[in-house]
């Protein structure tokens with residue numbers, strides 16, 4: 018058991034994926050010699066060499082397309098798109114080619130592509146480098162989406178993503194890079210589509226990912242002192258989504274709060290609430306609540322950005338109101 | 343046609359023998375009859391959505407694909423029936439796909455714009471302009487990574503040289519020296535706009551200079567010139583000498599898509615190009631080289647019959663079971 022940062026867990030996941038399968042190669046802007054803009058690929062090029070770890074030009078469309086072309090010819094590309102915001106530049110490749118290739122060809126090919134990108138707000142990068150971009154892809158069938166919130170999940174989901182035969186978008190949260198946690202030397206692969214119940218509780222189910230997962234846990238601890246018992250679930254994978262775990266929890270708590278970074282429209286939290294209303298309306302003793310960001314871009318100044326991200330206090334407040342309903 | 347030299351060390355390829363030349367004639371006839379049939383089928387409503395046909399451009403697909411091996415890998419556009427057939431996809435299952443039949447190449451999930459036959463090395467037809475150029479780079483990367491000497495050939499239109507993916511793809515293929523042949527089918531129009539109204543330079547092959555790769559403009563209606571150019575570029579690619587940009591000058595004899603009457607063409611343009619029809623040119627060359635007219639007629643008739651029989655088979659096939667819409671779904 019060693020203590021590692023979330024960032025180091027990603028690096029270990031990438032290294033182990035490369036070591037496990039010669040068909041895996043890593044490429045992207047500054048991922049090789051420089052070790053990545055966020056140092057998530059530090060030391061990988063030194064270990065695996067020029068053939069398997071490649072720096073690219075600043076060409077996100079070429080990066081995504083190259084991953085697709087290599088994948089349909091038997092390789093397992095692991096591509097880095099530095100900031101998730103830049104996925105907008107290669108949106109066509111992701112939604113029109115990558116997501117649809119297997120389906121459109123009647124299953125003649127699979128696309129075992131992993132694209133990992135740095136996501137999320139809270140670090141002062143302003144509007145074009147802070148978006149929770151995972152929500153952009155929810156309405157495109159054909160993409161698996163993972164959002165690890167801990168070192169163990171960062172490692173285990175990276176391994177699962179690269180081993181998967183279909184496309185996986187892997188979003189790592191910039192605000193978590195420095196978080197330190199224990200990671201066993203033989204840390205397990207985390208299967209896609211399986212949620213983790215982070216904390217058991219009786220009065221309310223809170224679903225949250227990444228930065229919000231940690232804030233939800235803090236809120237739960239705060240409320241425990243007030244006699245409110247909160248269950249926290251981290252879905253870890255947004256597509257496919259582990260509805261069963263959430264439903265089983267709501268069957269006991271009869272209340273649902275989703276704490277989400279990012280605005281409500283077209284988001285995973287909104288989708289989860291819709292699904293639960295349709296399938297489990299009778300389970301609920303209170304209206305489900307989405308605690309989320311306002312419908313604005315992310316601002317730069319610390320005070321402005323902090324107000325955009327749901328705080329521990331806002332999440333706790335939402336839970337209080339839901340429980341008191 | 344003006345031609346720039348490809349340079350490089352690869353040896354000049356041997357020209358195709360008489361049988362291979364007759365085979366190319368047969369292949370061009372098949373594509374022509376296939377496209378004419380698609381035109382009729384669209385008019386009767388048997389083909390849904392849209393079609394983009396390639397009558398007049400057959401020599402590019404046939405000259406290029408016949409210069410390559412079955413293991414070489416091809417990507418193309420929505421105007422790709424010719425390229426997919428030239429690469430070796432069966433006529434009947436290609437018709438079947440366009441008609442939306444269960445035994446179609448993609449089980450009816452792709453249609454006219456997405457014909458794909460991986461077994462034949464026809465890796466995909468793409469309907470987003472420029473969308474497949476980056477994919478062709480990855481195909482070339484995989485060939486080299488896996489230590490094969492396969493080449494990746496990518497067909498696209500003149501209009502596609504103005505989309506960003508074109509530049510990113512040529513640049514990356516060149517900087518990694520990948521075995522990719524980028525083939526522009528310059529048919530003078532992007533949809534309804536003549537090239538001169540959208541593009542400030544006349545010779546698109548000149549764009550290769552920006553990426554430090556050879557750029558060649560050739561007569562795309564001369565199937566043997568296409569064959570020779572692709573053979574040489576493929577040899578260079580196999581020898582590790584990197585990608586080539588080939589601009590094949592050609593003409594689409596029908597409208598852009600569907601029932602487009604192509605009223606935007608200047609008077610006399612179509613007629614002039616019909617005189618340079620690639621099938622007519624190749625037949626004439628073969629006749630001049632001593633192939634008897636009866637032999638040429640036989641080849642044409644056999645192609646017509648093969649296409650008709652394939653179409654009849656495809657028309658008799660069942661529609662896909664609606665349940666199959668949920669196959670090949672994973673997220």
Ligand SMILES: Cc1ncc(C[n+]2csc(CCOP(=O)(O)OP(=O)(O)O)c2C)c(N)n1
Pocket residue numbers: 394419421469470471472498499500501502503527529531532533598
């Ligand atoms: C990204 C994108 N923009 C626009 C279109 C619509 N469109 C379809 S074909 C076409 C013209 C393309 O011209 P060219 O590349 O010369 O190919 P051609 O059709 O002449 O074979 C356009 C604009 C598209 N499919 N994709």
Ligand SMILES: [Mg+2]
Pocket residue numbers: 499500501527528529530531532533
């Ligand atoms: Mg054109």
